[in-house]
Amino acid sequence: MNSQAIPPLAPDAPTVLEMSNISKSFGAVTALVDVSIKLRQGEVLALVGDNGAGKSTLIKILSGFHQPDTGTIVSQGKEVRFASPRDARAQGIETVYQDLALIGDLSVFHNMFLGREYHKRFLGLNLLDNRKMREQAQLYLDTLGITIPSVNSTVDLLSGGQRQCIAVARSIYSSPKILVLDEPLAALGVRESAHVLGLIQNLRQQRQVSVILIVHNYNQIFEVCDRINFLHSGEVALDASTADTSEEELIRIVKSGLGSRAIDAAAAEVRPGLV
């Protein structure tokens, strides 16, 4: 597959998310400096950058796990402040973290519904509706074509690939408006990777979900992403559309990047007027 496989984004697609001038430090360590990113409806944005470039911090701010020191987040046209991941999830922003955020001691179906459990009234008590959650989880995993031994088994008994599939399935179950995936393909084999990438494509085309994707494999970026943001030392050093960039160019830019100026120069060289 190459970049032509991606149908072009509608030119009038509205902006669903705008993170402006986000800065974040952890004590003496500066993680992000004045980072701004924009996401349009139905767009798949790739965040690339070396380890420690600030990708995970940026998405953890978007997911409500961290709070930014400065900067604003505008989601669906209004400014939002996320005090916790609950707030972000309530706004339709779902995140698959690098560590997957699965609870090893809980069953697959409890993990699927953690934080948004189904309840039933029993003698005036608000009890978990385990049967409904079990059925829904099974049904949903079947629809996605994700096969696991049983939704009743605890997550610590599953393989890395199976866990990753569960985490992705959980994030898309609630039909989010924005889906954030931090290295969703890390533990997946070729087949499973293709499967997850297919899911992302599907969400984008059928439900107009906007996706932010952190991936290390540039080949995969060109398969599914509309745009690339290259983060370097806590700053956005490159913002380019995949249609205008080739994999070779991207690799050259990333390799050459030791400071943002060098990257600016490199980017200007390959595509004048881009930065």
Next chain:
Amino acid sequence: MPPTETKPAKKTGVKVPHTMTERLLILLSRYREASIAVVAIVLVIYFQFGSDGGFLSPQFMSVVLRDTGRLGLIAAAEVMLMITGEIDLSLSAIFSIAPYVMALLSVTYGLPLAVGALIGVLIGILVGAINGIITVRFKVPSLITTVGMLFFLQGIVVSIYNSQPIVAPVEQPFNAIFGQSLYQPSDALLSWHGITAFTPFLWAVVLVLVLALVLARTTFGLHTIATGSNIIGAREIGVRTDRMKIYNFMIAGGFAAFAGIINTAQFTSADPQAGSPFLTLQAIAAAVIGGTSLLGGSGTVIGALIGAFVVASLNNGLVMIGAQATVSDIYLGAAIIAAMILSIQVDRLRTRRRV
């Protein structure tokens, strides 16, 4: 591509050949409560024969089950905390201070025992909240927070009235409901008087069943497990882990206070030193023997109650069959370590097996 077209290969995981020992361990991991129940039954049979039938007499069972109730309440509350990955060593001091305040309010101000009991339980819950907040907000390990709280409360309770026990008045139906035994050897066991011989135990059974229900069937229970199993992951998905810990500290404080009040209702005396730190340690022993590990993320409150019965049986049974009182500690110590080794082995095997 549509998602239904590609199906990832079904992974069955690693199959490890099982030896007899491993099979036994797997069985134990599936039926934790059942396995500790088997130990309890074996113990009962042993003591029953060793005491020529005296162990299962109503009088003696009344004593064993009284201790089981007192210990079981604290052990079950401790299990909830252990599931979140915390521990509370101040429970024995709460066990002392709550009924002491109740008795003092009754003697000094003529406050009804029921009202004093409520205040006592609220004090327990408040102390739990303070323990929780210090642990969570200031990131002090709960082991240290609660040891500090233990000395602090114990200092207060002995200072109130020069370490003097207070004779608590008897008010009916309060005492009858909360622990006073009206049982005489001439009474039938299934009469009202007969049942009062087991009041502390019955209270423990009811409250432990409530905790078991909370743990297995409510969002609170689910989030308690999530907090102890993977605290970062739980936070990432939006579980309020700090609150879950604080709430469980509050439950533990309330349970310990209630256990202390039952104890006082039974003996109609509030001793500022009723709960020695040893009581908390025995409760933790009961929790561990019952199948709860200190690693967080899993635990069984029903196992803790059965564990409390095992501890109470050892304490009383060994004396009954003529062993020295101190001998029971030797068995208890060995049992705790054995239970912990077993618990960890079972866990290891379970994850390695990857069903």
